[in-house]
Amino acid sequence: MKGLYVLKEKRIYKRELPLWGSLLAAVLLAGCITLLALWCQPNALRTVLAGFKTQPLLIVLNALPIGLLLLAFAFLFRNVFYSGALVNFFVCALSLANRVKIEVRDEPVFPRDFSLLREVGSAIQSYDIRYPVKAIAVVVLTTALLIGLGVLFPSRPVSFAALKAKLTKRDTVAVFPGRCWPERIVGAVLSFGVLTALIFSVYASNDLYNSFRVSNAYYVPSVFNELGFPYCFCHQFTTYPVDKPEGFSKSEAAGWETGGQTGLGKDVSVILVMNEAFSDLTDQTMFNWTEETDPLPNLHALQKDPHTLSGHIVVPGFAGGTANTEFDALTGMQTNALSVTATSAMRVVNRNLDSLFRVFGADGYHTSFYHPGDAWFYNRENVYRWLGAEHEVFAKDMKDLEYKGRWVTDDYMAGLIEEEFETAVSEGRPLFNYTTTIQNHMSYTADKYGEGHTFAPVSTTADISPETRSMLEVYTEGVRDADAMLGRLTAYFSDREEPVVLVFYGDHLPYLGDNQKGYAELGSEVSIPENEREDILCSYKTPYVLWANDAAADTLNWNEAVAALDLPEDGVLSAAFLGSVLLDLTGRAGESPWFDFLSSLRRIAPVVQKKTYILADGSVLPQRILNEQTDEASMELKAAVRKWRCWSYYKLKYADVG
Template structure:
């Protein structure tokens, strides 16, 4: 007698299979939640107040289990496979959070090669206890499948392979439909209470890994551009760049939170200019000034960082809204890498948390040699709840001093935080007295407060610009300073502040003379005497071929800085961006601006623009090349 014939078997009615599937799905879900960094009792406490989370976490596990149970005609065998898969993902999520402070996303399946390489890079602690429990439970389920059987459904037509395939297909169809509808809902996802909605690992821990993992299938999309050809894109990227290094100048880039010149509007009446340093630089012979067109209005700081540093445009990644820093998961070409190739020390400072926008990981993928966040900064100085711009100016000066002492050139990027919203009266303390803002138009009390608080931050941002200019002007080392804003400020719901000011920002885009006015922030590129002499400033600026109004897309700003410092041809990617900038200095979705300042909107007849096809082809190449960088390019 064979061994399998000696094993006692229990035969159950067919209706016990779906009942067992429900119970087993619950057990597997609980095990997956137990494997997470948060204590299971803490997770269940959250669930007790938001019962829908129980269903949302167990449903995908149950549907997957049901599909495999139908296919294998054994609910326990199906549960064993599901438990192994879900358990492995849950443990991988726990490890990834511990190692990189980032959860497991569905897109990680496309990065198995990179995961294998990373295994040797990090000192990984494997949760042996969790692994053992998952493996043991899987073995128990396999044994149960060998012992416990259920009778087939009483419909003869469904007892063969047709029934298996129909049951499996129906379960998978429901699962896919749920992921594309219920789990894709941002409104539902955002309706659940969490301790910190911006800290993604915490959200995963509190709302449950199965639910959050399924939600991520439809978030942060990247669309494949029309006509994309990987081989063609690889050929563009493999074209030889120029040899030799650029000019030996230190480059300091400061992206200042919500820095804008909306206070230059004629409706404001100033006794004391809130932007004296910016305005002085606009006539400085060693300065180039204008506006950058950033990806978002009143938010999206990281998207502007992404555009400037990589030359890829956030708004072109997908037809849907996405977050650029959340689609980055591999090494990318960036300004950091270009300057690193020239032997620079490269660094990034931000007086916020390293997990916010996943900056800790993203800047490593950008190639920054050094990253410093708030928890690594000493003796932080606050104005209200945010670290001051003046403190960050001191940090930058110290970084430049240290690079000079070490005999290194410095490429540095700072993202400030002081003038971050909200612009409420208590931002700088309950007793803080704000200088009044006077306008020629009547303002509501809400908008008056918003403008007074925001303008106080703008004064401090402008003072930071002036301090850095004064500091660098006295140095013998050549320094180029690039200072710009990340987006316009939020001034109330439905653009209330802009409406009361009579700003075109409040108009529908088709009614604006300037379609980009919601996205324009000022920039300054300034060189101290040593840098101006080394670069032959007037010639270098003239050869940039900037448009007369000085307006360019944020995605072209970094490439322009490379060209200004003699590095415009060092990589085919940034050389292409500078070429495209000369054809269309601003590209925003389907609208672009010509060098003479005229706009080409989607509804405009193509025959009115003689070079339209050439520009459109170049923009499409930009999209395709960007997609190649994000998905395929290998950078050690």
């Protein structure tokens, strides 16, 4: 019997790979699967490998997660080729999906896309997709080949008992390993554990990620192509986080979505212009202007107009984060509240969301978004579709672009807005347009508008360096052009018989050198720690004007409508509350449960910024003090803010918006 058993044993395992053979096969397979996954990317493999040759660490970073996955499943299956077949199919399928998504939507595949499988199914039907048939066939055939090799060459199992026998020179037949489940589970768990640890340490490192040379660090699809899909995909596990609020209940949040009725508002066209780095920094006392040299004459005149609301909005960031301000103003959510770590609001959006576009669109408005930049930047091309914009226009869609230096001019954008308004009028529809300009984008260097361009001098009481003076002169010229855009639009709409409301504001304060160099030299409190300032939020404030032409003022019954808004005396609001003000002003209270809630919240605390609240009476309330208070008003504020955070999370993750 023993002889038969041995014969049977030899017959079953005659093609077994020894341990060293399995390890060698695993290394070779990891390399081959990595190459195949890179070949499946949209760009040529030779281009990728040429970049890897100058940055060899990328080879390891792309192959390592594939190798660890292969090792984990090799332990479970007790077969390195079966493991290779599974990992090859999974990794290459993701790489192919990444290729298709980039080609269709100019956006790569992210780990968070796994939570959107239902949306993916419906989205596929909305696009004319050209599937890479050749690449798909290669992946399928390679997977089948690996399965065949797994049948012919099973691996010798790792056995603790066999290893012990070898060390003690015992008879190995007596310790035949059988299925070896403990060893297989331990090996798989260790492999997955190492991979997980690497994803949340090495692959999570922004410093490492940003250290690699790429042709355009802001164009995410290009970064994926150049650094390799496996590495970039692993890096994205820890980027653009959205934290689940404490006490969140999906069913509770779903109940808040009910209600709302369309068609309640007044048919006035609404134009929002978010002007790049627009601020009233030049109004501060350290600047010396005459009536003739004032860079903001139109803003100042409009602030005195009886049909104007003016003040400051508190934006998410300082000296950057344009798209985050767009997100806050249009959705009523807050970028800074999405996660305890920094995130990009536009990058967390991957589904239809409530926004001002949807509210006005439901009332029959022609809705559009204009931006004279690249459609891929901040993923705007996709995000504005999810926000419900009927019409998106980027630089690639604009004709006869007019530049000042390397940026499209504000004056050109004013002309496009006028043309868009004429189109809406010809259609017999009111217009809702959101325009983000770009001309006054940093950097504010002397060559911004071309060699030899001269700038008007800036006079200050502060003793500033030549570098800071140059930055201020360049920046102030952009401010003058922005103010001229405001003047052009108000003059144009003043002459129109159709009712129009214009909202004009800045996205953030300008960048004036590292460590707030320019602000420090000016003596601005922007440069000192927040807890030492008189105005704790001064670094986040940009001016806004909300103006109605005569026809709109009559249509809205301006004075009564404004009084009903209950705005604070200083007109300071969080950017996230600007939309609710606009909807209330145009008679749309009752159309959106979400924006109605924001209207009630801003009446309690017009400003909510990170861990600081400004209440309706103007008092400043830090979060640490609010946490300790138990009076009725404080409890009401805490409950409202909790609802805001939970509702925002629900909308981003679960809400079904048509």
